[in-house]
Amino acid sequence: MIQNKVPPKLEDPGSFLIPCNYNKSFSCNALADLGTSINLMPYSLYAKLSLETLKPTKMSVRLADISFQYPVGIAKNMLVEVGKFTLPADFVILEIEEDIKVPLILGRPFLYTADAVIRVKQKQLNLGVRTERMIFNIDSAMKYSYSNDDTCFSINVIDGILEEDFDALLDEGS
Template sequence: MQRITNSPNSWRFFKKLQINIPFAEAFEQMSLNAKFLKELMTKKRSWRNDETVVLTEECSAIIQHKLPQKLKDPESFQIPCIIGEITVENSLCDLGASINLMSLAMMKRMKIEEVKPARLALQLADRSFKFPHGVMEDLLVKVGDFIFPANLMVLDIEEEAKASIILGRPFLATAGAIIDVQKGELTLRLHDEKMVFNVFKAMSYP
C-alpha cells in the first residue's frame, strides 16, 4: 500500500480518489445529511387510491399544450435541475400544484422502465380528467449543489410542451422554498445554506 504524506502530491491523490459505494450508504455515513434525508422520506405525502387531484390553470395549460403567449404574471418561476444524468433547464415551480409531475417522454429518456401504479385522476382547469402513467418514488433531484428527494407523477404530455417537469408544493416544501413575487426571486434552503434564483437575472449565490 502506498504511504500518503502531507504534500501537494497527496492532495492531488485525494482529489482523484473515487469511492464506489451506493448513494444511500454514503448518506448514512454523513450523520447530518442522513438525519435530514430520513426526515424527508418519512414526511412525504402519500396519495390515496382513486383520489382526484385538481390542477391549476397554468399546470393544465402545459399538460394540454394550450399555454398562451403571455401569462398574467411577467414570467413563470423556472429553475434548472438534474435527475440522474438528465439536465432539465426549465422546471416549472408551481405553488398551486399539489403534486410533482414529469412527462412520459422525460421518463423514457431517463431509461426508467417501471413505475409504481398510481390510482388517481388529475382534474384539469377545464374539468377534464387525465390519468397518470404511474409514480416514481424517492427520485433525487439536484438543484445547484443541493439534492432533494421527490415523488414525481408521470403523465403523457406532448414532447413539445413548455415544461417537462413541474415541481409542486411537495418539492417546494422539502426544499424550504421562499418565493418573492415582487423581486422575482425563488430561494431554496438546505440546513444553513441557501440558493437564489431570479426570473430576470442569472442564478446568484448569496
C-alpha cells in the same frame, strides 16, 4: 401612522422557473407551481431517462381543460439537482405532450422539501437545505417565459379513495 396610499399596480413577473438536472445527464427548466399538489413529469421524458418501474396509483388528475387523466404511475424518490442541492421528489407520470423547454412541474411537495421562499416583487426564489441557501433570480434563470403566452395551466389531483367515497355519498343521496 398609517397612510392610505395605494401602491402602484405591477405587471405579471412571469413564471417562476427552476433550472434543474437529473443524474447529470438531463438538464431543463421546471415550473415552480404552488397551486399544484403534485410534481409532474410527462411519460415521454420518463421513458427517455430509462427510469425504474413506476408505482401504480388510483389517483386521477384534472387538467386545465377540465378533462381527467389517469397517471401511468408514480416515480418515487427521484433525485433532482437544483444548483448545489440534490433533493428527493416523487413524480406523477402522465401521458401528456412534453413541453421541450419546461417539461417538469414542481409542485408544493418539492417546494416544501426545498424550503422554498418565493419573493415575487424581487423576482427571487430562495431554496435551502438545513442552514445552506441559494437564491435564484427569476429574470436570469428564465430562458423561456409564459408571461406573454395565453396558455393556462392547472392541475387538480383527486385521490382514488376520495373519489370512491365521493361516488358512494352521491349514490346514497339519490
